[in-house]
Amino acid sequence: MLLELKNVSYTYNKDTSFAVNALENINLQISEGEFVGVIGHTGSGKSTLIQHFNGLMKPTDGQVLYMGEDIWQEKYDLQALRSGVGLVFQYPENQLFETDVLTDVMFGPKNQKLSPEECRERAVNALRRVGLKDKYFTASPFDLSGGQKRRVAIAGVLAMNPKVLILDEPTAGLDPHGRDEILGQIRKLRDEMGITIILVSHSMEDVAEYADRLIVVNDGKIAFDDTPKAVFAHYKELEAMGLAAPQITYLMHELKERGLDVDINAVTVSEAKKSIEKALAGRKKH
Amino acid sequence: MLREITIGQYYPADSILHKLDPRVKFLGTIVYIVSLFLVKGFAGYALATVWLAALIILSKVPFKFMVKGMRTIFFVLIITMLFNLFLTPGETIWSFWILKVSKEGIIQAVRMGIRLTYLVIGSSLMTLTTTPNQLTDAMESLFSPLKVVHAPVHEISMMMSIALRFIPILMEETDKIMKAQIARGADFESGNFINRIRNMVPLLVPLFISAFRRANDLALAMEARCYHGGEGRTQMKPLHYAGRDYVAFVLLAAFLAACIVLHIFGGGWI
Ligand SMILES: Nc1ncnc2c1ncn2[C@@H]1O[C@H](COP(=O)(O)OP(=O)(O)OP(=O)(O)O)[C@@H](O)[C@H]1O
Ligand SMILES: [Mg+2]
Numbered sequence: 001m002l003l004e005l006k007n008v009s010y011t012y013n014k015d016t017s018f019a020v021n022a023l024e025n026i027n028l029q030i031s032e033g034e035f036v037g038v039i040g041h042t043g044s045g046k047s048t049l050i051q052h053f054n055g056l057m058k059p060t061d062g063q064v065l066y067m068g069e070d071i072w073q074e075k076y077d078l079q080a081l082r083s084g085v086g087l088v089f090q091y092p093e094n095q096l097f098e099t100d101v102l103t104d105v106m107f108g109p110k111n112q113k114l115s116p117e118e119c120r121e122r123a124v125n126a127l128r129r130v131g132l133k134d135k136y137f138t139a140s141p142f143d144l145s146g147g148q149k150r151r152v153a154i155a156g157v158l159a160m161n162p163k164v165l166i167l168d169e170p171t172a173g174l175d176p177h178g179r180d181e182i183l184g185q186i187r188k189l190r191d192e193m194g195i196t197i198i199l200v201s202h203s204m205e206d207v208a209e210y211a212d213r214l215i216v217v218n219d220g221k222i223a224f225d226d227t228p229k230a231v232f233a234h235y236k237e238l239e240a241m242g243l244a245a246p247q248i249t250y251l252m253h254e255l256k257e258r259g260l261d262v263d264i265n266a267v268t269v270s271e272a273k274k275s276i277e278k279a280l281a282g283r284k285k286h
Numbered sequence: 287m288l289r290e291i292t293i294g295q296y297y298p299a300d301s302i303l304h305k306l307d308p309r310v311k312f313l314g315t316i317v318y319i320v321s322l323f324l325v326k327g328f329a330g331y332a333l334a335t336v337w338l339a340a341l342i343i344l345s346k347v348p349f350k351f352m353v354k355g356m357r358t359i360f361f362v363l364i365i366t367m368l369f370n371l372f373l374t375p376g377e378t379i380w381s382f383w384i385l386k387v388s389k390e391g392i393i394q395a396v397r398m399g400i401r402l403t404y405l406v407i408g409s410s411l412m413t414l415t416t417t418p419n420q421l422t423d424a425m426e427s428l429f430s431p432l433k434v435v436h437a438p439v440h441e442i443s444m445m446m447s448i449a450l451r452f453i454p455i456l457m458e459e460t461d462k463i464m465k466a467q468i469a470r471g472a473d474f475e476s477g478n479f480i481n482r483i484r485n486m487v488p489l490l491v492p493l494f495i496s497a498f499r500r501a502n503d504l505a506l507a508m509e510a511r512c513y514h515g516g517e518g519r520t521q522m523k524p525l526h527y528a529g530r531d532y533v534a535f536v537l538l539a540a541f542l543a544a545c546i547v548l549h550i551f552g553g554g555w556i
Pocket of ligand 1: 012013020021022040041042043044045046047048049
């Protein structure tokens, strides 16, 4: 098991009158090569949850294990853990600080004490992987567009060669085209390099399209943990949590109710299209 | 990690002290600080203690919070006490090498310790029960006579309230950026002094950029809402004295009078 949370709870401002139970008794296992989507309404505890994976937050209760080892045992090398588990925060472009893009991306590898040539190579590779054109490598990160900055920030974490890449809403504030591009590149990282991906998102459509496992967080607890299809079958319960299934789920249910024999478990547009065409073709025969 | 600092923090509660007019609390705090340096003798310090204890109970703020504020000044307190202990000339009781402890030194150290502790607790009592906005309103109102001599009272109080408003935001921002850089392997804790300062660059650059951006946005937002300085500007929640405020003023005057009396006639051990 790559990552494991055992009975993890986290309380902000513990022992004060402002105490907030952000996580309650979370049990979770993540294996190598998975693409996990994490979804939940605002304030449900997603960001708190993912910061436990790389030891940025220490659970007030419970254990976090990386490759079977408790990361909070004495003398555990948290620096090494953070090389293995890369975390890209919400609006990561706010962390850029260097004078040019390449040097900024090299910050992570430098902290891993790699040689300058190696740092450079890693940085160039990472930037190409996130689809940033070579001509921007020497530009100041502050002169880039929002979407380009986002890519640079993701590359900054990617350059550390993590086994797990956690992204907190990497597409917030991007246009649909930029969103698809970034998510497509993230999927490629999993498919081509075998990097385990944990993707926090607000968009049901995105996780339906890209993730093969979906974790739904509700008020600091895990409400569902299953394949997207299986989770969306509970769309009534999701609504009660202030979430919604993808639009397609509603369409398919409606069609089924009106007598068209479609697959109600279709969650992406292309799946739905196939299913509807099949149903229509079946109807013509009669 | 940065959230630990409680000096200047507001603690919401429903108490008579919270409801008191902020001007009363501001003046009261000044009177209390002055009185700490006025009183002499056992009776005087007993009075200051009783007054403070009564206010703490009235405020409904857990005592733990005030002690937490103390932690930040603990070193200043210890150093002040040590200086007083060793450097006050007088009847030597104990000496070692170049260090001499005198009877007067002990008394002076205890006195300074008590004064500083009470001073910090007393003023944190004010900030714990008064929101920063109320406090700046109070100052603007109390110092408004200075407008006659063209002192920029409104501008200063506006700057203060904006600065106070930004402290928690900047702290949160610092926390966020710090975490993001730690996730990239940054190390803010080890290394020698020079290295540590150099390691702050990845934190400070984004922090300044975001602070400037926020300042810019705020200026724009204020202009968009037709902010044009203090001239003719009214307040959303104007301050009015209520019955309890007059009662508080009377009590405060009585306390001050008692302190002055004790200053003149007091004596005793300390
Ligand atoms: N620094 C903090 N101090 C106190 N409470 C906090 C802090 N950070 C988060 N919380 C609280 O913890 C809960 C979970 O917050 P978290 O940031 O994990 O939510 P989230 O699911 O990431 O939300 P979003 O979708 O808006 O990013 C919320 O109720 C929030 O108010
Ligand atoms: Mg979040």
